[in-house]
Amino acid sequence: MTRSLLCGLGLLASACTPSSVVPALICHNSNCVEPANPDEDDTVDALQASLDLEDEDGRPLIDGVEIDTFWHGEDARCLFAHDLERPGEYPEVGAAVDVINAWLDERHAAGLPLTHEGRAFQVFVELKGHVAREKSARHSPAQRALHADCAVSVLRALGDAATADARPLKVVFTSFDPALLGAVHEALADVDSGNLVEVRLGGLFGIPPPLDSQTLPLEAFADVPLDVVSIHPHWTRQAASAAFASEDLEVGYWMFSAVPETLQSISAHRPSFVTTSEARLLRTFLDR
Amino acid sequence: MRALSTLCLLAVCTAGLAHADDAPPATSPTTTAPPPTTTAPGPLAWSQPWDVHVGLNLRTDLGVHPLRLDIGGRIGAFDATLVLDPMVLTDGQMSTDLLLQYRSDLGIDGLVGWRTTTIGALDGPQYQQNLLLGAGLELPRFCDGAIRGQWGLELAMTVVKHGGGLPEEVISFASGRHYIDLVNFAMFARFEFGWPWGTPSSSPASSSSSSSSSAPAAEGVTP
Numbered sequence: 001m002t003r004s005l006l007c008g009l010g011l012l013a014s015a016c017t018p019s020s021v022v023p024a025l026i027c028h029n030s031n032c033v034e035p036a037n038p039d040e041d042d043t044v045d046a047l048q049a050s051l052d053l054e055d056e057d058g059r060p061l062i063d064g065v066e067i068d069t070f071w072h073g074e075d076a077r078c079l080f081a082h083d084l085e086r087p088g089e090y091p092e093v094g095a096a097v098d099v100i101n102a103w104l105d106e107r108h109a110a111g112l113p114l115t116h117e118g119r120a121f122q123v124f125v126e127l128k129g130h131v132a133r134e135k136s137a138r139h140s141p142a143q144r145a146l147h148a149d150c151a152v153s154v155l156r157a158l159g160d161a162a163t164a165d166a167r168p169l170k171v172v173f174t175s176f177d178p179a180l181l182g183a184v185h186e187a188l189a190d191v192d193s194g195n196l197v198e199v200r201l202g203g204l205f206g207i208p209p210p211l212d213s214q215t216l217p218l219e220a221f222a223d224v225p226l227d228v229v230s231i232h233p234h235w236t237r238q239a240a241s242a243a244f245a246s247e248d249l250e251v252g253y254w255m256f257s258a259v260p261e262t263l264q265s266i267s268a269h270r271p272s273f274v275t276t277s278e279a280r281l282l283r284t285f286l287d288r
Numbered sequence: 289m290r291a292l293s294t295l296c297l298l299a300v301c302t303a304g305l306a307h308a309d310d311a312p313p314a315t316s317p318t319t320t321a322p323p324p325t326t327t328a329p330g331p332l333a334w335s336q337p338w339d340v341h342v343g344l345n346l347r348t349d350l351g352v353h354p355l356r357l358d359i360g361g362r363i364g365a366f367d368a369t370l371v372l373d374p375m376v377l378t379d380g381q382m383s384t385d386l387l388l389q390y391r392s393d394l395g396i397d398g399l400v401g402w403r404t405t406t407i408g409a410l411d412g413p414q415y416q417q418n419l420l421l422g423a424g425l426e427l428p429r430f431c432d433g434a435i436r437g438q439w440g441l442e443l444a445m446t447v448v449k450h451g452g453g454l455p456e457e458v459i460s461f462a463s464g465r466h467y468i469d470l471v472n473f474a475m476f477a478r479f480e481f482g483w484p485w486g487t488p489s490s491s492p493a494s495s496s497s498s499s500s501s502s503a504p505a506a507e508g509v510t511p
Contacts (some may be wrong), residue, residue, distance in 0.1 A: 035449075037458035085463070214441035234469065257457070257469040259416065259446055260383065260405050264350035267379070270450065281454055284409045287379075 008084050019281040023266065024063040024118055024273040024288050026124055027051075028254060029082055030096060032279035036257055042082045043093055048068065051103045053279050055116070056130065061279045063115040063168070064122025069154070071147035072130030078150035079271045084133040097154055098159060101161040107167050119200065120168035123158055123257065124230075124275065125151050127184065129177035135213060139180065148183035152191060159197040172228055176214040177220040185224060202228030206254070213226065218243055228277060230254050233265035241269075248267045336484035343480030345371050345385075351382040351444060351474050352405070353479050356479060361485065365391050384408045385420065395426035403444060409452025418444045427477075437476045446470040 027050045029041035042044040042123075053061040070081040070090070079090040104121060107114055114121045127147055130137050139147060155171050162169035173184045181201050193199050203221045206214060216241065218229075228250045230241070244251050252273035255262050263285055266274060276282045338361070345356040353375035360369030371385035386403035401420035406413040424440030449457040461464040 029395065033456040038463060043466075235474065255463050255469055257446070257449075259469060259472065260352060260407070261350045261472055262469065263381070263407065268350070274468075278454075281409060281414060281452070284452070285407070288408055 003028045004183060005019070017073065023252070023270075023271050024115075024117060024122060025276040025279060025282055025286065026122060026252070026273050027062045027065040027146065028256070028275045028277045029086065030065050030067050030080075032277050034278050034280055036277040037056050038082075038256065038277070039086065042080055042096075044080070044091060044099055047096055047099050048278065049102070051100070055283065059113045059116050061283045063117050063119060063273075064124065065100065065175075066124035066275055067093065067100075068126045068128055069093045069147065069151055070128045071131050071143055073137065073139075073143055074251065076146065078144075078147065080154075083130075089154055093150060093154060094157070097157045098198070100176075101158065104167070105161065105165060108167050109185070114167065120170045122170040122172065123154075124174055124202070125174045127141065127151055127173065127175040127177065127180045128205070129175060129180060129214060139177075144180055144183045145187075147180060148178045148187040155188075155191065155193060155197070159193045162196055163194050168196050168217070170198040171201065172200045174204050174228070174230055176204045176206070178203070178216065181221070181224045181226075196250060197237070200227040200250075201225060202250075202252075202287070204232050204254070205229060205231040205236060205240070218226065218247070228252065228272075230273075233269075233271075234261055251254050259274050302414055312415075331499045339482040340485050341480040341482035342368075343478055345476060345478050347474055349474040352385075352403070353378075353381075353474055356383070358386075358480060360387075360480075362391070364483075365393070367391050367397075371408075382409050387420065389424070391424075391426070397424040397426065397438065397440070398422075398453025399424060399440065401441070403509040407452070407455055412451060414452030414454055416446050416448055417448045417450075424478075434481060436480050436482070440476050440478075442476055444472050444474065444476050460508050 005037060029038070029052060031041045031043065031046035032044065032050045033053065047065065050058070050062065050065060055061055055246070062076070067080060068082045070079040071080050072084070072090075080093045080096040081090040084090070100123060104114060129135075129139070130266070131139055131143055135140070151173055156168060159169060165225050173181065174203035175181050181203065183199060190200065201224060203218070203224070203226050204214075206212065208215050216247065226249055229244050230252045231244070232255060233253045241251070250272050251269075252275065253262070253266065253271045256277055258278055258281055266285070273281055308448045340361045341358070343357060343358040345358050347354060353373055355375060357372045358371065360367060367387075367389040369385075369387040369389070371387065373382045373384060374383035381401055383405040385403045387399055387400045387462050389397050396439055397423035399420065401422075403418040405416040405418065406414065413478055422440050422442035424438040427437030427439055429436045445459065447459050457483050460468050
């Protein structure tokens with residue numbers, strides 16, 4: 001009887017114990033300095049400030065950044081922008097790449113850690129699915145190809161610098177739009193990123209319709225060789241999580257503001273990465 | 289965790305039965321018990337104008353711990369409850385609620401409240417202050433009416449985060465990105481065991497205990 005009880009408790013404990021691997025902390029929209037302020041998303045200043053976040057040991061708080069690429073159809077420009085809602089000029093996406101490369105080069109030269117967890121620095125390159133202020137303005141086939149070329153140019157610029165410094169790098173192309181990811185996959189066919197640069201494709205899943213029009217079901221990505229899914233833990237149903245597991249997809253979480261629901265989801269499911277706008281709070285939570 | 293919750297619920301139910309057995313024997317249920325109605329209160333505290341109650345606050349979502357403890361009091365239709373979080377011992381995260389409810393005779397309740405959740409951060413806990421709004425439905429009573437239940441829907445809005453060596457963050461509605469993660473819905477179930485608090489002369493004194501052991505099962509049914 002006692003042995004059965006102990007066995008049962010042991011099984012329960014093993015089932016409930018989360019993985020010991022700490023999720024990689026990715027800076028959401030290149031802006032994870034608290035307090036979270038989406039108005040600063042995808043700006044060069046916020047990106048620099050986010051990269052410069054350190055713990056008391058001088059390690060970066062984050063393990064990577066997400067940069068948004070926005071194809072502006074009217075000007076045929078590839079912007080570093082979340083949308084076109086903010087007044088003023090938007091830089092080309094190369095501006096973000098320059099900031100990241102400069103920061104990595106400087107720290108690498110100084111022998112400083114590049115990530116909190118000591119793994120390869122990760123850059124998530126999100127391709128926004130609309131080409132104007134209105135979300136209904138979708139890419140034409142030509143615009144889709146140009147946007148994919150732009151995203152791949154980001155990989156080339158980051159990859160060349162990583163190879164030159166002999167430091168590992170992980171680049172994850174993400175989008176809510178499977179057609180854009182498909183275009184990236186095609187554009188990657190001619191790219192040799194080298195041994196040090198890992199390249200992956202990731203689908204984004206967030207607030208479902210009818211509340212938001214961006215999120216599509218997993219089957220919409222059937223023609224894309226997905227490696228990764230980045231999901232919002234508040235809005236993902238158990239069945240969808242089971243489907244991701246069945247497809248053997250790497251699962252990460254994205255969020256705007258961490259609340260108890262978010263933190264408990266991370267504890268319970270231990271995603272491989274967490275994309276957050278609150279680097280210090282999440283780092284504390286992950287390291288506790 | 290669900291098994292633990294079920295065990296706790298059974299324990300409370302058992303305690304409720306024991307309490308009912310301790311009540312003075314009914315003199316004559318057929319002459320003193322009021323006729324059962326669909327809105328009749330339970331045979332114990334619920335028929336009194338005042339009561340204090342303790343209970344379990346259960347949920348399956350991840351907003352707070354799945355099991356917390358209610359301690360409260362009721363005056364007529366108005367109910368104040370403090371929800372405590374003993375599961376802070378499991379992960380150091382604690383959510384404490386103060387709930388004010390209007391429990392109508394129709395079995396439909398309105399709820400407002402405040403929740404403070406503490407989460408460990410670098411320089412002490414971060415406090416997340418939440419406004420709670422909700423509505424509940426009274427559940428059928430059981431354990432001879434000793435236990436009353438409530439099922440409800442709750443909106444929790446994180447109004448401000450502060451402390452923990454982090455900058456204060458106040459909710460903004462400038463765009464969906466500013467607030468979408470800070471407004472969350474949840475369902476809850478509460479099960480309470482109550483004691484009458486005082487017996488005002490105008491109240492139907494002792495009617496509750498007199499019917500406790502002989503009340504038909506249907507008496508506890510509420511809409």
